[in-house]
Amino acid sequence: MAVAERRIGPPLTALRIGGRALLYLTVVIVTFLASFPFIWMLITAFKQNSDLYNIKNNPFIFNAPPTLFHVQLLFRETLFSQWLVNTALVGGVVVIITLLVAVPAAYSLVRLTGRWGQRVGIGIFLTYLVPPSLLFIPLARVVAELSLQDNLWALVLVYPSFTIPFCTWLLMGFFKTIPGELEEAAMVDGCTRLGALWRIVLPISVAGLLTVVIFAFTLSMQEFVYALTFVSPSAQKTVSIGVPTDLVRGDVFYWGSLMAGALIASVPAAILYSLFLDRFIAGLTAGALK
């Protein structure tokens, strides 16, 4: 006679089933809300204008046959591909500059400056809170003096002014969680301070570094005021300014093409986030526990 298998774990009471169901329901609702913008963009990008504007139609389905017209207009009538390249270029260089400055800055503030490090770190972060709408005029003067007006490199110069403060503060929180004894042990074994940073701290800090990369890139990608002020030739624009310039003409919005542009530009960022989600969350919450 076969021995009946015992079920491992607490019994499936009605309460547990109900709790599970509620959890999954919450997850489904939150997932739907989070993905709704992408769903909407996807549908609108392929919807005919007459279908989109008809308030009697169900907005979530194609009441008329879908169309490629909006995507074709985006790629043929605008410099969207060039804007994507510009955005990637600016974002990439800004990420590198941010890492090169924020990592040693955060490390120094955490390890080498004692009590003042935390205060200086907060002061650095507060500069991030100054809105671009206040700074774009004086920065326009700086950019003009450097003869970078209407040049993509103006953005590479200006964007670190908000990515570095934020990322420095972010990395400070992360470096604080790394025991100083690890570096001390490395220095006892013959490493310099810089060597300990490079060989010991940075490999452990991959989550924090990825967080910085993602934040710096997306902050650069979505920035509007500086891109509008410092770059006006169409071939030099980034997606954030090129798309509204060419696809919002007077009071006429090319909704289908706008949604297609927004969707295509946001998909790489969404993929990046989801690939490194675990490490990203670890980076964000690193400073939460002592």
Add this chain to the structure above:
Amino acid sequence: MKDEEPSKWVRVSDNRWRRVTRRDLLKIAAAGAAAASVGPFANIQFAFAQQRRLTILHWSHFVPGYDRWFDGEYVKEWGRANNTEVVVDHIPFGQIPARAAAEVAARSGHDLYQHISPPPQYEPEVEDLTDLNEPLIKKYGQIELAKKSSYNPKTKKWFGLSNSWVPDPGHYRKDLWDEAGYVPDSWDNVLLAGRKLKAKGVPVGIGIANDIDANMVMRDIMWSFGSAIQNASSEVTINNKNTVEAIKYVRALFKEAMDPEVLAWDASSNNRAMLAGKVSYVFNAISIARTAEKDFPQLSPQIQIWKPPRGPNNLGGKRLGAQHVMLVYTIWKFLPDDRKRLAKQFLVDFINSWSRAFKAAELYEFPSFTGTVPDVRAQVMTDAVAARLENNPGKYRELATATQWSTNVGHPGYANAAEGEIFDTGILPQMMALAATDKMSAEDAAKWADAQIKPVFAKWKGRGLM
């Protein structure tokens, strides 16, 4: 290392030295001097071969074909004829003021800057274009509203050159208004029909928010009711019984003929509402009608154009509409003289060719210099696009009299810096909204607006610009 005459030791790496003789030193110095002397001549040769360059900033035109014509055809022709590389940059119309402020702050910017509303606040920063305007006026004539949007009677300065303007007619659903038994020829009719149409689910759609459309229509209503922000001498006159009547009218229109969403509208809201069939009457440039022709062929024949409504007979019965867009070019003072001269040359040539621009703009823009398009009326009365798509060549015939019922922001005075600031800060729509939502009585709302407006006028008068 000890120096030994006549040679010196020169360090070439961490632990390597070599001797340099006097002869070597003289050879190196002579070669360097020769290279340095060639440099400036190479630059001069490069400058002779270099084209001149003219940069223009435009808004992204509602008519994409206009930008294709201007950027791709006209400036290239002009550039070839004048040995000039012309670069045209575009920005969204809402960002024009911000970009202008940045260029002024940077003391660097485009040679020609196109504004879509009068820019009197930049008068200290821009060239006096009297030398362009006066000869062109003699040659072609100019409509009054263009002069009032680009000239300062106090300083006697032409701070800009207006090539064109855009009328702001009413768009109405003829099928629905015929059922209601009205045409939108008076503001009384708009309210009477609006009540019926709101009951049918297609209310009137006039924004009462801080956006360009609402700003224009609130002015239309004030003028039609015999009131204005200022008089012809730039004195504040808003707090009067005619303004109170206008506010009461807007409150009645809001409550009885419109939906509350109009309080949150932006510049595109009335377009979307009309094209979605949600409203029955809006004010706008013909972008709504043209979009309907292209994308909504079944709805388009129902959307017709009408002049702005008349005010009540007992308040003067005026019919006045603000210009929707006023295109004015300015040239920054801080530019070098050669660039300013080139920019002026371009402007004169452009005005002389403006009939081509009129065609490219598909009736959206009208000439400020009337003689540049002598047959405006004929072209408006027989629109080829409307004829082809709807068999209705006279669809835009109301625009043939646009100069008679259109006026400038600042009417009956000039479009001065104070009027510009009041426009940008949305004081008039706010005044109307306060009364429409019963936060204030009509009388108090007029007093509130007066209190907001007077300091603005005082400020700009103090700066000597009014």
